[in-house]
Amino acid sequence: MLIGDVARRSGVSARMLRHYDSLGLVRPTGRTGAGYREYSDEDIRRIFHIESLRSLGLSLREVGRALDDPGFTPSELVDDLIRQTRERIAAETDLLTRLRRIGAAEPAGWEDVLQTVALLRDLGAKSAGERQRAALSAAGEVPVPVEALVEAVLSETDPNVAGALRWALARSGDDGLALLAEGLGSPAAEVRERAVRSIAEIPGGKATALLRKTLTNPDIVVRGYAALALGERGVADAVPTLIDMVVEGTNDADAADALSALAGRPASADRIAAMLVDRLAHGAVEPSARPRLTQALADIPGATASRALADLSHDEDRVVALTAAYVLGIRDAR
Known part of the structure; x- marks a missing residue:
């Protein structure tokens, strides 16, 4: 032929x-x-x-x-081809992600494109200083896709940079909540914590609703951050988790402050005081938790809390009794 x-x-x-x-x-x-x-x-x-x-x-x-x-023998060559193909796919995927993010920023001209490219690059820089400057720029005039901000905040280890990224993300509205909700389900505890802390700084009803759902998260740290944020927003659903935090000694001082803030109305104060008294009952919690609960009760106004403190001033646990008596003295002097 x-x-x-x-x-x-x-x-x-x-x-x-x-x-x-x-x-x-x-x-x-x-x-x-x-x-x-x-x-x-x-x-x-x-x-x-x-x-x-x-x-x-x-x-x-x-x-x-x-x-x-x-x-x-083909096996070695095939293995090498698999490696090369994976590297090529990873590179192409990275390029596609960057292009999508630039498109999401809706650049008006090439100057905007170049600014966005530079900012995306700096968000992934090795230097914490460069990342922080990029985060501050993202909160300013340079448009950055929310997806890029969420990815950066969920992976950031430097506390200063993380704070700047959360601020930038909060300024972008609630568009990142769906991605942050995915972060709450991450197998990595540090990612879950970064996600809930970011949600806590986003204002609005959608963020509050997501924080309410987070109260059922199996991670006590995540539940705690959600409860503290909800306490600041005046959401009573956070009370049981806040009391759990006092019992377990996890950010117990902050939890007690949040309970005090939620007890602003008489009905709320009596309800919170009653829940604290229930947990103070002998055998309900470890003895080490009872002084913390007594101290939390001290910051709750109203007759229910005062009666409970009067009873606790005679408690067989000397630390509890002394704490209650001291608090009663302060309350009486007001």
Whole structure:
């Protein structure tokens, strides 16, 4: 079969077939009387083998080795091709992500594009100072996609940079809440904490609703940050979690302050005081928790708390009794 016929049947151009010939990959078995290349059925089968191997990403040199080296074993080469393909996919995915984020920033011109590219680069810089400057810029005039801010805040380890990123994210509204909600389910405890702390700084009803849902999160640290934020927002649903924090000694001082803030109305004060008294009952909690609960009760106004403190001033636990008596003295002096 002549080269033109082979090209039509195989889909490989005549120019490429000549290139294969020059490399020694496929040398036509014969020549016509006029000197034209003439391919045998075996030559054509080899051409199809070459094209099959090229479709896997092999170079022509690797194809020649695979076909002609009797000692060639494909496993090592295939493993290398898998590695190269993964690296290429990762690079292309990274490029696609950057392009999507630039598009989401809705640049008005190339100057905006360049600013966004520089900011995205700096958010991933090794230097904490560069990342912080980028975070502050993101809170200013340079538009940054919320997705990029969420990714940065969930991965940031430097506390100063993290604070700047949370501020920038809060200024962008509640668009990042869905992504932060995904962060709450991360297997990494530090990511879950960063997510809830970011949600806590976002104002508005949607963030409050998400924080309410977070009160059922299995991570006590996450529940605690949600409860503290809800306490600042005046949400009574946080009370049971705040009392748990006092019992467990997890940010107990902040939790007690939040309980005091929530006890601003008489009905709320009596309800919170009653819940604290229930937990103070002997055997309900570890003895070490009772002084903390007594101290938390001290900051709750109203008659229910005062009566409970009067009873606790005679408690058999000396620390509890002294704490209650001291607090009663202060309350009476007011």
